[in-house]
Amino acid sequence: MASSSTKHFIRQRTTAMIQVPLSIWLIVSILSHAGDTRTEMLTFVSTWYNAALLVLFFLSVPLHMSIGIGEVIDDYLHGKGLKSLSHMLNSVYALVIGTVGIVSVIAVTLIA
Amino acid sequence: MSDTLPQRAGPNAPLSPHLQVWRFTVTMAASITQRIFGVGNAIGLLLFTVWVASAAISDAAFAAVSGFLASPFGLFLLFGFTLSFSFHMLNGIRYLFWDAGRGFDKEFASTTAWAAYVGAVVMTGLIFFVGFSLHGGA
Numbered sequence: 001m002a003s004s005s006t007k008h009f010i011r012q013r014t015t016a017m018i019q020v021p022l023s024i025w026l027i028v029s030i031l032s033h034a035g036d037t038r039t040e041m042l043t044f045v046s047t048w049y050n051a052a053l054l055v056l057f058f059l060s061v062p063l064h065m066s067i068g069i070g071e072v073i074d075d076y077l078h079g080k081g082l083k084s085l086s087h088m089l090n091s092v093y094a095l096v097i098g099t100v101g102i103v104s105v106i107a108v109t110l111i112a
Numbered sequence: 113m114s115d116t117l118p119q120r121a122g123p124n125a126p127l128s129p130h131l132q133v134w135r136f137t138v139t140m141a142a143s144i145t146q147r148i149f150g151v152g153n154a155i156g157l158l159l160f161t162v163w164v165a166s167a168a169i170s171d172a173a174f175a176a177v178s179g180f181l182a183s184p185f186g187l188f189l190l191f192g193f194t195l196s197f198s199f200h201m202l203n204g205i206r207y208l209f210w211d212a213g214r215g216f217d218k219e220f221a222s223t224t225a226w227a228a229y230v231g232a233v234v235m236t237g238l239i240f241f242v243g244f245s246l247h248g249g250a
Contacts, residue, residue, distance in 0.1 A: 013208065013211055016204050016207075016208060017208060019201075020201060020204070020205065020208075023197070023201060027239060031239065031242050031243050031246065032246070034243055034246065034247050035246075035247040038167055038171055038174040038175075041167050041174070042167060045164070045167065054164070058161075061157060065150075065153070065154050065157065068147075068150045068151075068154075069150070069151060069154060071147075072147055072150075072151065093154070097157055097158070097161050100161055100165050101161050101164060101165075103168075104161075104164045104165040104167070104168040105164065105168075107168040108164075108167060108168045111168070
């Protein structure tokens with residue numbers, strides 16, 4: 001079994017490769033819909049492939065983010081307690097972002 | 113004899129070399145910027161998530177968040193997030209090529225590091241130009 005560092009290395013690159021095209025799609029979508037009414041946004045988000053890509057975004061990005069910030073914590077925070085507290089908050093933040101994002105996308109598909 | 117043997121790392125063992133011991137190079141700057149902007153993106157992601165959540169909540173919530181994002185301070189945050197994201201993505205692509213064993217040549221690595229900085233500024237300008245042209249400003 002790969003070490004956790006190797007696992008992090010591979011996951012960080014895999015999510016990065018997913019996120020390059022995904023983010024470009026997201027920017028193009030936001031630009032072409034900026035200024036939309038809420039109804040127009042609900043229509044966009046609830047279209048099945050847009051919803052699927054947004055869920056993918058909210059799965060991939062928090063993983064990438066938590067690995068990256070975890071590395072920064074390991075490198076620059078040295079107190080044992082401070083370090084473990086930071087790692088915990090880092091995980092909580094990623095889970096909150098992912099959960100709120102995915103639940104919101106699902107909620108929109110239900111109300112639109 | 114024993115004092116010439118390698119010592120086991122104790123609590124006072126030196127940490128990995130930090131920022132201040134390196135001669136400045138653009139590849140090093142790009143590496144530091146990648147981390148700072150990665151953290152910046154984590155903050156920007158909160159804006160995006162709150163915006164998506166507001167659309168799921170109510171007309172009032174969506175109007176409040178959209179209004180905030182279109183305010184001067186909101187646009188300032190979005191500008192920073194766009195710049196931070198653009199650099200992190202472009203420089204991240206450099207690292208993906210490195211991981212594939214390409215682009216390691218010293219001169220080329222410096223050139224692409226500069227390109228990531230210039231590209232991020234251009235990309236941010238382009239995104240805001242297109243946004244304002246399509247929607248006539250905030």
